[in-house]
Each structure stands twice: as structure tokens, then as C-alpha cells.
Amino acid sequence: xxxxxxxRVWLQTTTxxxxxxxxxxxxxxxxxxxxxxxxxxHAYTTxxxxxxxxxxxxxxxxxxxxxxxxxxxxxxxxxIRLFWDRAYAANRIQWIAAILILGLVxxxxxxxxxxxxxxxxxxxxxVAEGLMAGLPLAGQMARLWLLGxxxxxxxxxxxxxxxHVLVIPAVIGGVVVWRMFRTQIAExxxxxxxxxxxxxxxxxxxxxxxxxxxxxxxxxxAGADYLPxxxxxxxxxxxxxxxxxxxxxxxxxxxxxxxxLAILVALPWLKRQRLIAGSxxxxxxxxxxxxxxxxxxxxxxxxxxxxxFARQAAAExxxxxxxxxxxxxxxxxxxxxxxxxxxxxxxxxxxxxxxTQGQGAQQGPLKFPPLLNVSAKPRxxxxxxxxxxxxxxxxxxxxxxxxxxxxLTEEQMREIAEWIVKLRQD
Amino acid sequence: xxxxxxxxxFLKFLPLAxxxxxxxxxxxxFLRPKLSAVTDAWLDxxxxxxxxxxxxxxxxxxxxxxxxxxxTTEEHNVFVLPAKNNQVVSAICPxxxxxxxxxQNRNRFxxxxxxxxxxxxxxxxxGPAQRGLDPLPARVQDGKLQVQYISKEQATRA
Numbered sequence: 001x002x003x004x005x006x007x008r009v010w011l012q013t014t015t016x017x018x019x020x021x022x023x024x025x026x027x028x029x030x031x032x033x034x035x036x037x038x039x040x041x042h043a044y045t046t047x048x049x050x051x052x053x054x055x056x057x058x059x060x061x062x063x064x065x066x067x068x069x070x071x072x073x074x075x076x077x078x079x080i081r082l083f084w085d086r087a088y089a090a091n092r093i094q095w096i097a098a099i100l101i102l103g104l105v106x107x108x109x110x111x112x113x114x115x116x117x118x119x120x121x122x123x124x125x126x127v128a129e130g131l132m133a134g135l136p137l138a139g140q141m142a143r144l145w146l147l148g149x150x151x152x153x154x155x156x157x158x159x160x161x162x163x164h165v166l167v168i169p170a171v172i173g174g175v176v177v178w179r180m181f182r183t184q185i186a187e188x189x190x191x192x193x194x195x196x197x198x199x200x201x202x203x204x205x206x207x208x209x210x211x212x213x214x215x216x217x218x219x220x221x222a223g224a225d226y227l228p229x230x231x232x233x234x235x236x237x238x239x240x241x242x243x244x245x246x247x248x249x250x251x252x253x254x255x256x257x258x259x260x261l262a263i264l265v266a267l268p269w270l271k272r273q274r275l276i277a278g279s280x281x282x283x284x285x286x287x288x289x290x291x292x293x294x295x296x297x298x299x300x301x302x303x304x305x306x307x308x309f310a311r312q313a314a315a316e317x318x319x320x321x322x323x324x325x326x327x328x329x330x331x332x333x334x335x336x337x338x339x340x341x342x343x344x345x346x347x348x349x350x351x352x353x354x355x356t357q358g359q360g361a362q363q364g365p366l367k368f369p370p371l372l373n374v375s376a377k378p379r380x381x382x383x384x385x386x387x388x389x390x391x392x393x394x395x396x397x398x399x400x401x402x403x404x405x406x407x408l409t410e411e412q413m414r415e416i417a418e419w420i421v422k423l424r425q426d
Numbered sequence: 427x428x429x430x431x432x433x434x435x436f437l438k439f440l441p442l443a444x445x446x447x448x449x450x451x452x453x454x455x456f457l458r459p460k461l462s463a464v465t466d467a468w469l470d471x472x473x474x475x476x477x478x479x480x481x482x483x484x485x486x487x488x489x490x491x492x493x494x495x496x497x498t499t500e501e502h503n504v505f506v507l508p509a510k511n512n513q514v515v516s517a518i519c520p521x522x523x524x525x526x527x528x529x530q531n532r533n534r535f536x537x538x539x540x541x542x543x544x545x546x547x548x549x550x551x552x553g554p555a556q557r558g559l560d561p562l563p564a565r566v567q568d569g570k571l572q573v574q575y576i577s578k579e580q581a582t583r584a
Contacts, residue, residue: 020441027449031456035495042495049495055455063449189438197441205448327496342467347490347497356492357466 009192014078016193017200018101021071022172024201025108028064029165036115038161040154043117044218045327051215052324058212063204065213065231068109070204072233075102079264080285083277092268097179099264104172106257109233111164117157118215119222124230125152125160127241134250217315227308229299236288239295260284322400323353323368343419345412349404358423375421385417386410460494468565468572475569477508482528482535482546485514489575502575504562505535507547514562514573515548521555535559 035054037046050057079098082088088095113124129152133143148155189197216222230238241249260280263270267277299305328348342351342358353368355361360370374380379395380388388395390405390413404413469487477483482505490499503517503525517525524539534551535544542553549558562573 016441020445023442023445024449027445027453031449031453034457045495053460053495055458056452057456060449060452060456189441191437194437194440198444201441201444324495326492328499329496330499331501351492351497356490 010196011081011084013193013196014074014081016189016197017074018071018078019176020197020201021067021074021204022176024063024067024204025071026169028060028067029169031060032064033165038115038157040117040157042327043115043157045325047116047118047215048324049326051212051320059208062208062211062213064112066208066211067204068105068112069232070200072102072105072109074200075105080281083281086273088264088267088273088277093179095268096265097175099261100175101172103257103261104168104175106233108164108168108172109231111160111168113231113234114157114160115164116215117219118217119219119226120214120216120228120230122152122219122222123228125156127230127238131250131253134247135254136247136251139247139250212320215316215319216312217319225308227305227312232292235295236291239291239298240287318399322402325349326352343412343415345408346416346419349407350416353400358420371420372423374423380421382414382417382421385420386413389413389416466574468567469575471504471506471514471564471571471573473569474512474566474571477506477512477571480509480546481530482507482515482548484517484528487573487575504573505548505559506571510547512564512566512571513548514564514571515559516562516576518560518576519555520557520560521553526559 032050035046035050035057037043047061050061052058075098079102082091082095082098087098110124110128114121114128129143129147132146133139135142144150146156146159147153148159216228217226229235237253240252244252263280264277267273270276299309325348342356347356353361354371355368358371358374361368384395388397389403389408391403392401408416467490469489471485471487472483485504485506486501487504488499488501490497492498505515505517505528507513507515517527519526519537519539519542521537521540521542524537526535526537526542526544528534529536533546535546535548537543537553537555540554542555543551544555544559545551547558548561550556560576562576564571564573566572
């Protein structure tokens, strides 16, 4: 029975993996906070900036995104393993800490979802709002406390931000420190733990390198046909909500998990431990596995849904190829009195690629042509440039140059064109 | 110490080393500052016809800068010196970059931070500043006096 014993020994390594993944979340979270701004008018821009402009930004954000999903899975495996080893009786602190961390990791995932303020975040915030509102007795109160007002607003985003980066990490840190001081396990990383934890991190690192974290369209740009989907660790909840009528969703999504976690935390003091924890974890595993699988296949079976996902993936891919579009911040009280400088709309839409003065620019591997002396070329009169802005392909131009007929008025395009033809290389 | 224990103690640090080496290396690139694109547009200061008299005239210019993830439009104080052929000087003190104010009754510019003083023509009188107020590149276009903005970082460079 040597091989069965071997497997069992390797299954003991979940603590190390959870510690490494927690560390990854802390490190990447701190880094993201260096650029991210939790406000409704800048959250989307700053996440775009991290994705497109900041070196390694896409990888760091993807590590944080997928790391949160892996962390949930490994904490859950960790709980199952502890259940197997009867840790709730043998090592109460280890057991309670694991259950608390499972709840906290889910809470961190739920609050973190809202922060990019893209269309996915908007919908997940709506669902969180609905789940709170549906709670029995205190539902409306819980909703108002979560949102910080009667509507989803900048206050809501700040609340999710504070919970996600201050409250929940502090509590997780507290639980981890408490567990480390109170358990007899002096060595966190035995040789096996070290190998497994390193492997898990390396696979996550490569995964994040290959798959950037999803980033939907901005709320304003998302069409009515936009299909939001939560992260992997919430698919079971998302799928369950389809089958549960109205307010009962809050019972399944919030109250029941809360009661289950509370019972599991109290398990060391209960009788019939094996039966209670076994049935709760068993039901949990069955529910999560079935619902996640059903959600996976139902999205792929319906051809219209599959087509919409393909469109969304293509739109996200197109967004990634477009250069970063900076926000405009006005700190001046007087109106602009710039002359000879670029028109405001040029600065907003064109300057990032073609330079503030039409000198051209470079973003990573992308090179953008200068506009100086462009009027000396054929088909570049003011009228030509206006038509070109409407339909660049008609002038033989390639993406990322795109049509601006929806972004700019005829007048604004003319103002830009008249300014561009005057650009000269000295 | 036999080989087995030393291998074990090496392994103990492997996961943390992997995390810190890869994320730490990326952190350096991630946090590296991006220099902002400075505009060299010509900014209106005033109509030449309004400018006369022996006193420096306080004006605001509005300049755009691409800083990080935003295009920031900010006001900056400048002084036109009609007595010195409409030279325009920056209000940024060349010492540490505070903004000087014109003291009408004492006929001098004073810096609120470290007591540097400058004469009506912008030249240094006393204090820790090592030179006078910086003149901005200026031109007259269609009867308007225009300047190019100089950032604090450029202005306080020795």
C-alpha cells in the first residue's frame, strides 16, 4: 500500500499552497493599489492603464484575478483534507482558522469583483445588492449599508474598496497569525509542501502570463446584449440563482453559506462531528460541482449565448489592441485659452498615439506615425482628413486607427483637421 | 550537517523565493515612474494692448500635461513685466519651487516658504534662491502675448 500512502502524504501539502497563494494575493494587491483609483470616474481608466501601459501590469492583475479563484479552490481542498484528518477534534485552531479563511476569501473575491468598475463589476455589484435586499427582516437595511445610500454610486465603490483592501486582508492576516502562534506545527514548509507550493505558484504564474484577467467594456459602452459571468468561484451561486425564485436567492447565496460556516466553526464543540461536517461538506461539494458544471455546459450548448461570448471575447481582444485612452482632469477655474496648441479633442483622442504636437509616439511594441508635414502628402487636405477620421480604411489605414464618427462631431473633426494641416517639421 | 538536511532547509525557502523573485522582479518594472509628456504649445497670457505700466502684472496660463493615466489641465501663475519689454517670468521660485507673490507696497516679489526676494524685474535680491525668476519662452502672435510653460521640475533644476 505504499502508493496510497504516498498520495495521502502529498495531500497534506495544502497548507503551504494556501500560504503561498495568500502571499501572492497580498503582494499583487499592494502593487495594484499603486495605480488603482477607487472612484467611479477613474477606476476603469486606471485599470486600463495597468493593463495597457504599466510594465508587467497585465500579468500582475491576472495573477491577482486568477489567484483569487485558485485560492478559493485550495482553501476548500484544505478544509476537505482537514475534515479527512479529523482536525476539528485534533487541532481545533487549525480547523476554525481554515473555515474562517474560506469565508473571508469568498468575501474578498466578492468585494474585489466590483473594483474595476467595468460592465462585469457593475452586474456583480447589482447581484450583491439584490442578495442583500432579499435577506429576511433586515434586507433593506443591509442593502443600504452595503451601498452606502439608496443607489449604487461612488460611495458603494469606496465601501467595496475599503472592505477589499483594508478590512478583509487585516482579518485574514489576524487569523493567519493567530493560527501560526497557536498550532504546534513549527514547520510550515516541509520538503513536500515546498515542492507542491512552488509548483502551484509556477503554474499560476504561467497561466496568468498566457491569460490576462478579463476586463469588460465600460458600463456606458456595454450594449443591452452584454452577458456578464462571475469568476469561477461564484459560478455555483450564479447558476443556483437561475433556479431559485426571487427573494429565496438571498437565503441560498448568503444565509445558508453563513449558517454552514458557523456550524463548521463550532464543530469542535459539537457531537456527531463526522456526520455533521461530512454531510455539510458533501452537500457543498455536490452543489458546487454540479452547478459549476451545469453553468459551464449551458453557456456552451446554446449557440446564441456562445456567439455572444465570442463577440465579447473579440471586443475585449480589440480593446487590448487599441492604445490607452487617458482621462481628462481639469484643475483650472478659468476656461482654456490655448492657441497654437492642439484642439482639446485632439488631445483627448489623438495625442496619445500621434503625440501632443503630432510628433508621433510609441507604446510598447506599437509605433504610431507622426503627423508633421502630413499636408504635403497626397489626399491629406482638410476635407480629406475629416473623411479619413470617419472612415480610415477608405484611406488605406490599418487598425488601431479607427473611425471617430461616433466619438467626434463634424465640427470637432474639422477643427482637428485644420490644426493638423498646419503642423510642420522645423 | 548531512546532505539531506541541507537540501531540506533549501527546499523550505523555495516557494517563498519563487514568489518574491518573480513578483519582486515584476514589481520593479511595475512601479517604475513614467515621465510626463510636456506640452510645448503656445499659451495665451494677455493682449499686448492691455499691458503697460511699471508694475509686474499677475496672469494665469492654462497648460495641459499628460501625467500617468490622465491629461491634466492646470493653471499656473506667471508675471508679465511691461517695464522689461513684456518679458514673462514664472511664479515658481527657483529655490524649492514654491510660488512667489508680488508685494505692491514693498515693490518686490517674495517667496512665502524660505524668504527669497526678487526685484520688480525678476532679479534676485536676497534669500536662499541662487538666481532670479525664470523667464518663459515668449512670442507675440496676432496681438497676443504667448508663452510656453516650464514645469516646476525644469524650473528648479540648477
